[in-house]
Amino acid sequence: MSNIYQFQTESQIYDDASLWIARLDRGLSDEETEALRHWLSLSPKHKDCLLEMAHLWDRMDSLSVLSELFDPPAAQAPVRRTFGRTGWAVAASVLLVVLAVKLLVPATLVQAPTPTPSPLQASSGTSNTLYETGIGAHSTVNLPDGTRMLLNTNTQVSVTYSEHQRLLILKKGELLVEVAHDKQRPLRVQVGDKVVEAVGTAFNVYLKDEANFDVIVTEGRVKVKALADMADSSIESPTQADRVQEFQELGRGEKLSVRESQAVAVETIGATVIHDRLSWRDGNLVFRGETLQDALDQLSRYTPENFKVVDPRISDVRIAGLYKAGDVDGLLLALKENFNIASMRSTDGVIELSLQQ
Template sequence: MSKVVYKLETQQECYEQASQWIARLDRGLNVQEVQTLKEWLAGSGKNRQVLFKMAEIWDKMDALSRLSELFPNTHKPTAGASRPYRAVAASALVVLAFFCAWAATMVAERFIEQQQVLAAVVDRIYETAIGEHSSVNLPDGSQLVLNTNSQVKVSYTDQHRLLVLERGEIHVQVAHDKSRPLSVIVGDKVVQAVGTAFNIEINSDQKIELVVTDGKVLVAVHETPEDNTIELLPEISPNTSVIVSEGEQLVLGGEEETIEKVNPKEIQVKLSWRDGNLVFRGEPLESAVAEISRYTQVEFVILDEKLKKVRIAGLFKAGDVKGLLLTLRENFNISYQRVGDSKVLLSAE
């Protein structure tokens, strides 16, 4: 975790200290404070210049005459100056208001910046159980959505944005931050984006499916350190990576890694899980059951080989086994038999 140190510039420190001294003068100085003020004025010509020169600028109030009484020879007006010294001292009250407001603003800004940095430091693991999906608002404004049985490690600092997908599926809406590209490590690949949206899934045979829904991402090989730690990744160069753009899909881990165009309707189907739905548009029953099984502990067994090729279409609620079986029986003439609470046998009627 990086440590950020905030330090004011010398001139800003001088302004703040001057305003503090004017506040003390207003309520009256004790003997020790008088001595400390003298030391402060003697410490730097800039201190004296700020305290008195700025007082000359704001010469509208009749107060703080103690300044001239305590230090009658400290500040001498220039030859062209026409203001009496008492008026100069009196004007310090306005300086107090001006610089107190300025100092308060500076402190508030630094506090906000510090809170933003602290809020941007995240090192945690998010996961969902089978049948669950969850949304996470990341500190930079990005949104992470986890599908069923997914786990992702998030490491955010003021220097980098890193996600490691251990299992399952995520959709990431990346907030734009050119100085900190968001990187997702999955297997031996790293997907990097600045401001875009994409979906990544590790499927049952450990292939990685990437679909870009907005903008573009870069995909490159990632070498995992021996200690398996997350380390800061350099920005990936387009010359050493594959570019995947909006409306394109890349399947990693197979014999061929090719980029394919995906029409908007297919993308909607792929992302229907974010609304808790599963949409099938003519997939074989075997493929549909494999997808449905991701959202439930129930095991489906298809008894008839021909039945595996029956095309299934419709919208199903993820994890709703009862509704699924009813739809299969009424719309596709597929009967079922429950074996305990954890297994269902499917057969043709």
């Protein structure tokens, strides 16, 4: 059972359309506008579905900003659709996406007690501010200097600004930082015993556990340094050159994985892979042939429920598709209908998966 199966084609179109409605509602960049034009050109169904979703959720005002792509919205005849079970499921998913953009659960802001200073914290630094999101939530935080932080599910990050640096300490979870340029005060993200440093750029950091994390650069360049080296980086010593050689520098479209404090080779990843990997920003998970266990590991980050594959016959199943983050029932239904994989919830909150008899 090693096949990769792309299922629910119609649902995929509705998922894509719902994403474009949400993006139109918050405003498109020039790059996204071109991407939407391309998507609409692929099939007449795409335009029909986009207009239908706009009528369904009363978002025709969003489409008006791209009036050159359509006939005037007011002249568009209302689209009526009879929803069966699958149709209403799609509609519910669309509603969740639109609400997710308009009503994002804000990050909890906590004035944290003064901690033991990190080697990077200057004595003139301000008091720490702690931001965190719950399981299944994600949020956007605009910092005073214009830097924007996007926090994924179950994330906790403290922020300290001083005269000489902007320090973010990622304690758990995942963080995308769009850094406002300030050459005099570099922005640093401390993660474990490493520091990701940038001046004006954008990058994503995913802390899997205390010793393992990934860095993906979407704009500009960053340097990944050892925390011990940063503490005395201003001290000239015979070993300074050796330490510099240990630094990892990443550019746009590059990924670095650190495992057990050992950096592996930097790899170049394409725009599509980056888009899929960061689809959590729109409340989604995208799978393109991952194993069932890998998919479940990702989904488990967005729900308090746990998964257990109890049947070795399904261990090689690979899946593809777009799912709402935290939509456990949607994934379980897809596994049942496409792979005959049954699920059973135990009393201790574990979902066991096996081949249906």
